[in-house]
Amino acid sequence: MFSPLRTVVVVSVAAVALLAVGAVLGRREKVIPAPPAAAAPARADRLAASISRAQDRLRKLPRDHETWAVLGLAYVERARVTGDPSLYPKAEGALRRSLQVRPTGNPVVLVGLGALANARHEFAAARKYATAALRENPYDADAYGVLADAQTQLGAAAAATAAIQRMLDLRPGLAAYARAAYDLEQRGRLTEAAGLMRRALDAAVDPADIAFCRSQLGDLALSTGDLEGAATEYAAGIAADPSYQPLLRGRARVAAAAGRIDAAIADAATVAARTPTPDTLLAYAELLRLGGRAAEADRQLTLADAAHRIFVANGGTDDLTGAQLALARGDADAAVTLARSEWLRRPFAEVADMLGRALHAAGRDAEALPYARHATRMGPRNAAYAYHLATVLLTVGDRPGALVALRQVRDLNPHFSPTEGPVAARALAALEARR
Known part of the structure; x- marks a missing residue:
């Protein structure tokens, strides 16, 4: 039978776009991945410089709608890299200004608003923006990426697969490969998902792209219980780019599964310190509790709750994490209410x-x-x-x-x-x- 992702096996990996829009922030565990374009610290520095240049240009040309859109996208991406949701209002302000200057014929800003909506977990809004962007430019691969991420989270699996296939047709690159692999993984086709990421790895040259592919391959190996294979992938990824946090998180999970709790705690502590999001703090708390350090685990839960409130205060909606936090506190009734709201x-x-x-x-x-x-x-x-x-x-x-x-x-x-x-x-x- 024809597979909607059949063409994946014949396309080649192209260069990754500077802004891999549509990333989903703040989720627990597996995410629809956005490949890095450079090592995290360097990426953050380059984004800061890009933001500064855009701001300088807008002081001279305040009605430059394209630069307002670029600035908004840069804020969204910087929030992804740093795990800082306080950048969301800045991103929205810049994107809304672009839309105010150019209300129509401005598909880039619609993609940006969709990426921001996905980051805030407003997936229905993201789908609306991506669909509007595609009405203006039906050949926009980034818009299909935003649409695929939204449809996946909304439970529209067939629509997500169709959007990913269109993205692959238009611009076969690491961002499209990652979404296609995740789509396959969601349907239990793990061998095919790993095959896709292996093809992407074979074509990757940039150390950050290699690290990203290794991280995905490690996660897939770990999901099948292959601790040795996962450890090999994470080690190779860290050798390529030690700053890529998901590799350390994966290594912590391998260590915990192998009973090396102290090593797992050390890696989880590093990840939580560098990107203190609810999911990294909750993972750290779980390992601390497993290591018999209950008081420290409770402190991390408090920090996770604070990080979640910051996410919500900056326009995010995430009752899923709220439910997990409630369960961790032992408040099952609150967890039911929040989880039902998310459902x-x-x-x-x-x-x-x-x-x-x-x-x-x-x-x-x-x-x-x-x-x-x-x-x-x-x-x-x-x-x-x-x-x-x-x-x-x-x-x-x-x-x-x-x-x-x-x-x-x-x-x-x-x-x-x-x-x-x-x-x-x-x-x-x-x-x-x-x-």
Whole structure:
């Protein structure tokens, strides 16, 4: 049968655009990736210089709509690189000024507004802006990238795949490859996803691009429980570009899975210090708690909550992270409310999983079960989703169903979590001993 991503295997990797717009900030775990165009510190410095030049030009030419749009995009990108959502209002101000100067015939600013909306997790708005940009310029690859990111998060898988394919047709490069690989991964086609990233790596020359590809390959290896393969990819990526934070985070996860908790904590601390976002702080807190350092873990949860409030204060919407923070505090009812709010906004696999977990924690397993099943259907090769389904099935008394789910966890990735993985293994052993 024809695959909508069939043409991926024949296109070549082109140069990555300076601004890989459409990145999603503040999400936990896997993101739709935006490839780096340079090492993080150098990238931030270059963006700062670009912002300064745009500001200088606008002081002389305040009605230059293109420079206002470029400035807004630069702010969005700098927020992505630094993890600083306080740049979002500046980005919006610049982009709105561009739109004010040129209300029509200005597709670049629509792409910028879409990228900003994605960054703030306003995915329906991002889809609207990307669609409007494509009405003005149907050959804009960046607009298709913004559209693909939004459709993915809104649970419109087929529409996301179509947008990614169009992006590949128009400008086959690392940004398109990364989205295509993520799309395949979401559908459980991990071997094909790794194949795409391997092709991108073969064509990569810039150290930052190599680091990005290695990070994606490491994540894919880790998702199948291949600790050695993941460690090899992360080490090669760090050798190419030590500043790329996802590599350190991946290395921390490998170390934790291998029982080297102190090494995992050290890497997680570095990542959280450099990019203190809710997800990095929560990951650090989990490892600290695993290492018996509960007071320090609680401090990181407090910081994660503050980072989340900063994100929201700057126009972001993220009840998914809010639900996770509530669960970490032991407030299951608040987690249910927040997760349900997010589910109504976007029926995505990660949100279904979170809502199922929250309902389970609240003792409402009959309600949790449909969401846990939905997450496993939408993410068919995700060991965490399978484990969370197993916990609900055990609680409602479906031991045969739980056994199937726990065996799936073992087969997919027994190292999916340093805390839940061992619990899953013990539960599976207990059920098999009863047979």
